[in-house]
Amino acid sequence: MIRRCLSPFDDWLSSERILIAIVSIFIASIVAAILVTSINIKYYWVSYEFCTSIECFAEIPVAFGVQVRIIKFGVASASFVALVFGSYLALKSYLTAAQVGAFGNRIAHIGLFERFIQVELGRKRRLNSSSVDVYSLYRLMYQGDSLNSSEASPQFIDALKSIYKAMEASAVAYRDDSSFKFDNHRRDMISALARIHIRMDRLPRIDFLEVEDEVVDFISVLALVFAPATSPSSVPLRPYR
DSSP states (O other): HHHHHHHHHHOOOOHHHHHHHHHHHHHHHHHHHHHHHEEEEEEEESTTTOOSSSHHHHHHHTTTTEEEEEEEEHHHHHHHHHHHHHHHHHHHHHHHHHHHHHHHHHHHHHHHHHHHHHHHHHOSSSSSSGGBBBHHHHHHHSSOOOOTTTOOOOOHHHHHHHHHHHHHHHHHHHHHHHHOOHHHHHHHHHHHHHHTTBBBOOHHHHHEEEEEEEEHHHHHHHHHHHOOSSSSOOOOTTTTO
């Protein structure tokens, strides 16, 4: 948010321009002091005579008081510009460094997530790695700027709960015997898993349930490792299996 507020200044404000402004203010004060001195010489000091006595030197602060105040004002103004805009540049540099650091953390986190998916899918016999869209799954789990590896996005949690609800509904129907239909279960699971970017084919019952075993194991481990704080605590029983 701070970055967005300061962005209108980024296009024209730079360290070179701040330095030019500081030097210009200082030079302007010097020129103004010289101009005042010239006016004094031409109009007010014509009646004065040159002398080197102690009394004459004592009048120097009075004679050049205006010029000294002008120069002091220029120095104070230049210091103010250096303080304000120098602080802005320091903040800008900090935000840039923080942004670069956040980007590096994001890349490292994506790499860790991708390697975890590859390792887990490598352990599965029936679940093909091409069935999981790793980057779409990552974007679903971590939306915005959050990289908290213990919390997943509400959208991912809702999708995960929809998978568990499909399994629970099938379990209830299976206990009722007469209301369980495998085709309905397969359709519901394919639809629910698609929400977390996992594709399942319409396989025969035995093959489909074997793949489902590996998918359920995969998503439960994924939630346990990357979203333990927000994911459902347990996987529903599947008596239909």
